Amino acid sequence: MTSAPVQDQLVENLLEAMTWEEKLGQLQIAFRPRLQDAADLVRGGIGAIFWPRSAAATNELQRIAREETAHGIPLLVGLDVIHGQRTTFPVPLAQAASFDPAVSETDARVTAQEAASGGVNWTFSPMIDVSRDPRWGRVVEGFGEDTYVNSVFGAAKVRGYQGDSLGDPDSILACAKHFVAYGQAEGGRDYNTVDVSGQRLRNVYLDPFRAAVDAGVATVMAAFNTVSGRPAHANHHLLTSILKDEFGFEGVVVGDADGVVNLLDHGIAEDLDDALRQSFAAGLDIEMGGNVTTSDGGTRLGPGDVPSARVDDAVRRVLRLKLALGLFADPYRSPGDEVVVPSSESRRAALTTAEKGLVLLKNHSVLPLGTARQRVLLVGPYANSTDHLGAWVQSFAEPAGSLAEAIREECPEWDVTVREGTGFFGGDLDLIGQAVADAADFDAIVVAVGEPSALTGEASSRSDLRLPGAQEQLIRAVAATGRPSAVVMFNGRPLVTSDWIDAVPALLEAWHSGLEGPRAVARALSGAVNPGGRLPMTFPRSSSQVPIYYDHENTGRPAKVSGSLAGGVVDVGLMGPGNTDDHYTSKYKDLDLGPQFPFGHGLSYTTFGYAEVDVSPTTITLAELQAGRTVKVAVTVTNTGDLTGDEVTMLFIRDLVASLAQPVRRLRAFTRNSLGAGETKTSSFELGWKDLGFSDNNGRYLVEPGAFEIHVGGGLEGTARCGLDVLA
């Protein structure tokens, strides 16, 4: 690899030699449906394309770029490789449920190797949009409702995709998206308006992007939405002042698909030329769609439209990435080495990830069923469905099998009878009745339900968060038999379970867990695997309770359940069931307080106990914090049950009195430990300057002196509380 100064010189030499049209050609990516004649586009000087589906096809386009264009500039080849190329890992939301960022780093590594082998050198992932509204279909693509979880998992993905060096043959460019606040779309309706306060923008939505930049992310994608009236694609304050100037981002800002064209419908641009002019002036570096140049070799922007220094800056950013990837030295892939079938190691990694993301939401001594001989009735549309890969799956990915098949392989002693009872949609109560008519003949019943993956992802918002079709009726019919039964739910967002949850003995959240998802579930049902995942998003009681999230502000009139929590600390995340007669408080009159299942909830087949939390020191000054001194928090957890299991320990803070109202809890650290029966482990955390403060409405980060609470435990429930005083 050539040294940085030599690379810089190469970039400057190229810039010197390129015409205005050649420069603008580098600032766009054409996507596949419009790739009528990719070869012509490349001959015409386009700098980036969507993946043409094989190493051989990519090599030919790279050859044209290298040999038939004036300066031989190789191509960026992009693709949405979100949770797998050939080996599909669990959807990102399920990965977040593992509370183990190492699984996402592994996913990204495997994904990068598979994608790079076919010529992809740029993925549009990770999505790190904090998502607090499960109606939004895209919650499946990100890491849930918490800012810190999105930061940690996003950075892990970036490390995995980009590897130790972009110059390594199996490294690809990552893309942190969508910049910014896309998760706040009003009403959870995709592409809808975002109106976000300055402090929420900074404290909730921007932080994961700062973490991605710190992790060295090579590209960032602008969001479709407006922020304070200005679409992100044309938002100089966001793209340049914050991302590039303040965060020091030196990579490429890419637009979203037709995001520049969409400025016309936003009503801020008169025509496409105007939209392009505004976007590049705001700080966009690559337009997604291929609209910058015209078919006759001209461009939509003249030298007077955008300052030439801005265009040079964008081209410089693009060329630097191409050099860093080593494409000038060798843009070709060996077609014989292209990974088209998952290796056994990749499958194993996908299985581990799927197992770690399983969340046991409820269990009244039904699970695990054990491996011994027994008659099991498997009902529900997910018994035979192979729709496990989830949103953003590649059409050429290795297909998954069904839960029924996986159970037969993993639990060979079971005598399994499979009846769907109902499909995903529609449904016939007579058929449901027939499916469970001989329930008494079975030792256990497993109900496999969920939402098909087509109901999740982009442009797939839902107004009703209940299971579609007659699946709830099926669940109730099984519960009414009184036989031991467990519901397994396959879905890509929090769902509403309130109409049936009290009737069922057990509920396992399985998500859309990818190629090995069904096997992971079969192993959890038998007990070969002990579920240890936790919810990365709150499960509401009702669709009209959203948005609902654990790190809400207290409000001036919080609803209180009598005797719920001492010391004026009210945490709606922990409340319910029950309501209150306290009239003038923040609540719904017709709904129990609090969520159905809070953020961080998840059970195990074993039990865990926490000893005292040790905080040291318990007093610290602002000056000490600023100088880098930290507060150490240590807690000891013991597996108090009979089985090996994983425990996620979380640390939350609460700033009790501040100049801006603060969330009732903020997650600042977590760790996942595997403990054998009776085993004890100590987890240690450090809290410093960056953990205790917040950004004010002027974008200034500050830690304010005063009393803090530190809550440590296995989630929001049952945490130990300690004090910390920050002195002026």
Ligand code: NOJ
């Ligand atoms: C639109 C989506 O918003 C974005 O996430 C994706 O990367 C692009 N389409 C390209 O497929």
